[in-house]
Amino acid sequence: MTRFILRRLGISALVLLGGSVLMFVLTINSGDPLQDLRESNDPNRDNLIAQRITTMGLDLPWYQRYWQWLTGAAGCLVGRCDLGTNRAGVEVSSMLENAASSTLRLVVGATLLAIVAGVFFGILTAIRQYSGFDYVVTFFAFLFFSLPVFWAAVLLKEYGAIRFNDWIADPSVSTLTTILIGLVLGFVVQAALGGDLRRRLMTGGGTALFVVVAITYFDAVDWWRRPALGLPVVALVSIGAGALMVALTSGFGNRRVVRAVGATVGLGLVSYLAFGGVLADPTWPILFGLYAVAVVIALACGWFLGGFSRRTAMWASFVTASVMAGTVVMDKALGAWAGYLQLQPRPISTIGSQTPNFDGTFWQDFLDKGTQLILPTVVLTLISLASYTRYTRASMLEVLEQDYVRTARAKGLSEREVISRHAFRNALIPLTTIVAFDFAGLIGGAVITEAVFGWKGMGELFRTGLTQVDPGPVMAFFLVTGVAAVVMNMLADISYAFLDPRIRR
Incomplete structure (x- = not known):
C-alpha cells in the first residue's frame, strides 16, 4: 500500500506540474493586463503602467515568471508558501486563506448533505424499485441534475430570502396551507415506507395529522420567531x-x-x-x-x-x-x-457570507454565518444530490443481485441485516470515486454560485484574477483545486481497501 501511495503521489505531482504550466500560459495570454491603464486619462498613467509592469513582472519571459511562482508554491511543502502578489500588490497567500475558508465552509456542508440525502434516497429507491416513489425520486434527480445553477440560485434568492424575510416579520401559516403541507408530507412518507393499503393509509394519515397539529401549535405560540x-x-x-x-x-x-x-x-x-452554563456563550x-x-x-x-x-x-x-x-x-x-x-430583522441575506461588523453573542454570530450558508449550500446540494442518488441506486441494485446476498437471505437473515450488513457496504465502493471527484469539482463549480450570492471565495478569486489577466490568484485557485483532487482521489483509493479487504492484496 505504501508503494502504491508513493507511486500515485508521484504521478499526481507530474499531472499537477503539467496542468500548472498550461494554466499559467493560458492565463497570461488571455488578455492585456495593462488595458485599464492604457485607456485611462490619469496624468500619472505612464508611472502607473511602469509600476504594474514591475509588480507583475511583465518585463520577464513567461517561463521565468512561472519559475518564480513554482519555487514559491513549492515552499508550501515546508510551510513557507510564497504565492506572490496580485497586480495591486496584495499578498496572494492572505487572499487565498480568506477565500479558501469561505468556500470550504460552503463546499463541505453541501457535500455532506448531498452524500447523506443521496445515499438515503438511493437505497430507498433501490429497495422500492419501479414503485411510484422510485419514479418520483428518479424524476426529481434528473430535474436537479439538469438544473441551471444561476437560474436555481436566482429563484432561491427570491423565495428563500426576499419573501422569507417578508414573512418572518409577522409569520403565520393559513389553515389551507397547513392542511396542504400535511397532506404532501403524508403522501411522501407513505410512498417512502410502502406497505399494503391499510399501512399506507395509517402512515400517511398519521404523518399528515402530526404535521397539521405541529404547525398549528407553532403558530399559536409564535414559535417561528x-x-x-x-x-x-x-x-x-x-x-x-x-x-x-x-x-x-x-x-x-x-x-x-x-x-x-x-x-x-x-x-x-x-x-x-451539566454543561448548560458553558454552552450559553x-x-x-x-x-x-x-x-x-x-x-x-x-x-x-x-x-x-x-x-x-x-x-x-x-x-x-x-x-x-x-x-x-x-x-x-x-x-x-x-x-x-x-x-x-x-x-437582523431580515435574517437571510442575498449577498455576502456574513454581516459586516456584526456584534452579537457566539450563537447569534453562529446564526448570522449559518443563515448566509443556507441558500448557496442548497444550490450546490441539489446539483450533487442527483448524482449520489442515481449512483447509489444503480450500485445497490447490482449488489442485491449478487450470489452472496441471495445466500444471506436463504440463511434466514432479516432484510435489515441483508441491506445494512451485506449490500450497503459493498454498494459504497463505486460511490467513493464519485465523492472524490465531486468534492474537488464543487470547489471549481462554486464559481457561478459564489458570483450570484456575492461570496468572496475561491470562485471570486479565480474570476477576478482571470478578468484582470493576473496569474497569481488564478494559480492559487488551481493549486487548491488540484491538490484537493489529488488528496480526495488518494482517500478514495484507501477507502477501497477499507470497504473491500480483497483490494488490499
Missing part, C-alpha cells in the same frame, strides 16, 4: 437516533449494543444539563473540546459494554453521540433566534 427545543426534544431525538443505529447495526436482540447506546444517551443528557475551542469529550465517552461506552460486539457498539455509540451533539447545537442556536432577529 421564538423557537426552542429544550431537554424533552433533545432526549427524544437522541433516543430515536440510538434506536435507529441499533436497528441498523445489530438489532435489538443484541443487549450489549443496546446497553452501550443507552449509556451513551444517558450520559449525553446528563452532560447537556461558548467559543469554538470549547465547543470542539466538548464534542471530543462526547466522542470519547461514546467510544468508552461501546468498548466496556459492547462485549463481543464491541466494534459495532462503538460505532453505534459514536454516531448516536454525534447526532446528540448536533441536536444540542441546534437547540442552543434556536434559543438565540429571537435575539438575532432583533439585531
Whole structure:
C-alpha cells in the first residue's frame, strides 16, 4: 500500500506540474493586463503602467515568471508558501486563506448533505424499485441534475430570502396551507415506507395529522420567531437516533449494543444539563473540546459494554453521540433566534457570507454565518444530490443481485441485516470515486454560485484574477483545486481497501 501511495503521489505531482504550466500560459495570454491603464486619462498613467509592469513582472519571459511562482508554491511543502502578489500588490497567500475558508465552509456542508440525502434516497429507491416513489425520486434527480445553477440560485434568492424575510416579520401559516403541507408530507412518507393499503393509509394519515397539529401549535405560540427545543426534544431525538443505529447495526436482540447506546444517551443528557452554563456563550475551542469529550465517552461506552460486539457498539455509540451533539447545537442556536432577529430583522441575506461588523453573542454570530450558508449550500446540494442518488441506486441494485446476498437471505437473515450488513457496504465502493471527484469539482463549480450570492471565495478569486489577466490568484485557485483532487482521489483509493479487504492484496 505504501508503494502504491508513493507511486500515485508521484504521478499526481507530474499531472499537477503539467496542468500548472498550461494554466499559467493560458492565463497570461488571455488578455492585456495593462488595458485599464492604457485607456485611462490619469496624468500619472505612464508611472502607473511602469509600476504594474514591475509588480507583475511583465518585463520577464513567461517561463521565468512561472519559475518564480513554482519555487514559491513549492515552499508550501515546508510551510513557507510564497504565492506572490496580485497586480495591486496584495499578498496572494492572505487572499487565498480568506477565500479558501469561505468556500470550504460552503463546499463541505453541501457535500455532506448531498452524500447523506443521496445515499438515503438511493437505497430507498433501490429497495422500492419501479414503485411510484422510485419514479418520483428518479424524476426529481434528473430535474436537479439538469438544473441551471444561476437560474436555481436566482429563484432561491427570491423565495428563500426576499419573501422569507417578508414573512418572518409577522409569520403565520393559513389553515389551507397547513392542511396542504400535511397532506404532501403524508403522501411522501407513505410512498417512502410502502406497505399494503391499510399501512399506507395509517402512515400517511398519521404523518399528515402530526404535521397539521405541529404547525398549528407553532403558530399559536409564535414559535417561528421564538423557537426552542429544550431537554424533552433533545432526549427524544437522541433516543430515536440510538434506536435507529441499533436497528441498523445489530438489532435489538443484541443487549450489549443496546446497553452501550443507552449509556451513551444517558450520559449525553446528563452532560447537556451539566454543561448548560458553558454552552450559553461558548467559543469554538470549547465547543470542539466538548464534542471530543462526547466522542470519547461514546467510544468508552461501546468498548466496556459492547462485549463481543464491541466494534459495532462503538460505532453505534459514536454516531448516536454525534447526532446528540448536533441536536444540542441546534437547540442552543434556536434559543438565540429571537435575539438575532432583533439585531437582523431580515435574517437571510442575498449577498455576502456574513454581516459586516456584526456584534452579537457566539450563537447569534453562529446564526448570522449559518443563515448566509443556507441558500448557496442548497444550490450546490441539489446539483450533487442527483448524482449520489442515481449512483447509489444503480450500485445497490447490482449488489442485491449478487450470489452472496441471495445466500444471506436463504440463511434466514432479516432484510435489515441483508441491506445494512451485506449490500450497503459493498454498494459504497463505486460511490467513493464519485465523492472524490465531486468534492474537488464543487470547489471549481462554486464559481457561478459564489458570483450570484456575492461570496468572496475561491470562485471570486479565480474570476477576478482571470478578468484582470493576473496569474497569481488564478494559480492559487488551481493549486487548491488540484491538490484537493489529488488528496480526495488518494482517500478514495484507501477507502477501497477499507470497504473491500480483497483490494488490499
